[in-house]
Amino acid sequence: MNTEMESYEKEASDFHEFDFFSVLSYRFFYVLLLLFFCQISDYKMELFDNLVGKAEKVLEIGIGTEAGLKSEDFTFIQALGESIPLEDASVDAVVGTLVLCSVTDVTRTLNEIKRILRPGGIYIFIEHVAAEDGTFLRLVQNVLDPLQQVVADGCHLTRHTGESILEARFNGGADVKKASLSRFAYISSHVYGVAYN
Secondary structure (H helix, E strand, C coil), X not given: CHHHHHHHHHHHHHCCCCCHHHHHHHHHHHHHHHHHHHHCHHHHHHHHCCCCCCCCCEEEEECCXXXXXXXXXXXXXXXXXXXXXXXXXXXXXXXXXXXXXXXXXHHHHHHHHHHXXXXXXXXXXXXXXXXXXXXXXXXXXXXXXXXXXXXXXXXXXXXXXXXXXXXXXXXXXXXXXXXXXHHHHHHCEEEEEEEEC
């Protein structure tokens, strides 16, 4: 992972205008992601058990989950979650980690996921969500949400993503579990699970 940081620093220094804020933001979020991936590793292993021997073609959207794939085993496609450039019913599984907090339209993104999944396909997700209404944590999220959207590429702190996944009405239903990741203060509330197409 150090080589990724070194690569970013070199790219940043190559620009005519050095943007200190961007480099600082990158370092901050890089450290947060490392801590996040360490804390969710058990959840990831539980979820990835659903893929073993069952999914030949997998689409991973968002920042990634470090699923352990070799670079020669995948193709990179840059696209919006609301408009995935794949054929209908073309993948066995979709994996999303920290995606629905930053898309423009959660419902449309979930509909795209359903569209590209084959019958019997699965959507595996881990997302941070709004804390329970009336809690101090929710008050903090409400205050920080506008700033978070600016500094974290559109990330919303107050979305009810678990409910959105259930409301998407995947053909086989959805198993949405709640978790609290204590190290992540204002983004400690998470949902994870599997939705079945």
